Amino acid sequence: MSKILIIDTATEACSVVLEVNGDLYEEYQVAPRQHGELVLPMVDSVLKRANIKLEALDCIGYGQGPGAFTGLRICVSIVQGLAFGANVPVVGCSSLQAMAQQAFEQQGAKNVLSAIDARMGEVYWGQYQLVDSLMILVGEEAVLNPENVTIDANGASSLYATGSGWETYSEQLNQAVNAEVLIETETSFPRASAMLPWVKYQLENSAAVAAELAQPVYLRNNVAKKKAEQGKPNH
Numbered sequence: 001m002s003k004i005l006i007i008d009t010a011t012e013a014c015s016v017v018l019e020v021n022g023d024l025y026e027e028y029q030v031a032p033r034q035h036g037e038l039v040l041p042m043v044d045s046v047l048k049r050a051n052i053k054l055e056a057l058d059c060i061g062y063g064q065g066p067g068a069f070t071g072l073r074i075c076v077s078i079v080q081g082l083a084f085g086a087n088v089p090v091v092g093c094s095s096l097q098a099m100a101q102q103a104f105e106q107q108g109a110k111n112v113l114s115a116i117d118a119r120m121g122e123v124y125w126g127q128y129q130l131v132d133s134l135m136i137l138v139g140e141e142a143v144l145n146p147e148n149v150t151i152d153a154n155g156a157s158s159l160y161a162t163g164s165g166w167e168t169y170s171e172q173l174n175q176a177v178n179a180e181v182l183i184e185t186e187t188s189f190p191r192a193s194a195m196l197p198w199v200k201y202q203l204e205n206s207a208a209v210a211a212e213l214a215q216p217v218y219l220r221n222n223v224a225k226k227k228a229e230q231g232k233p234n235h
Contacts, residue, residue, distance in 0.1 A: 010067025013189035054086035061199035064092030072216035089208035096126035098190035115165025123165035146172035
């Protein structure tokens, strides 16, 4: 049995879950631009409710993105600090994978198209397929124009669509993937609890890493690089 804390602030939702030997303690709030104020009190709340200290955890999972740059930086910095101080390893989970996992757990979907509104006329995109109760990526995650998404139906008679990208760019995405194969569209944000299967899988396969190796996944690398360069001092 495991003791796992997971934190996610990659989207508009601020989400924390703690699993202790099968019991779940969860905090979740859709609160754009308030993650920095909410996340640590949420962590404190679940730890107190479970009567457990950080040092007793097997690992700390985190939403690695893609998502909002500020939210990703908040999450990674907090996770690194908590994990380093408690001397526990970390495991990252994709926001897009978590949304697909959520669609399976809540709706029974087995083939999922996850899309997060990436602003600037683009979406963060990933296609997932169920393998042994875990959503596995088909192809690669990407950031691209909604008109340019492609899918691999792989014999699936129906696909499930989830995420804010489908709300913002519904017409373009439906045209791009052929709306006839979609069974349902849902606008939802990833919950930390949906990251548990992936984090457990990685932990069981010795894929957890040291705290300082926690990294966000922006996908939009050129923008992230520009931001980093803008922050460099002039010489």
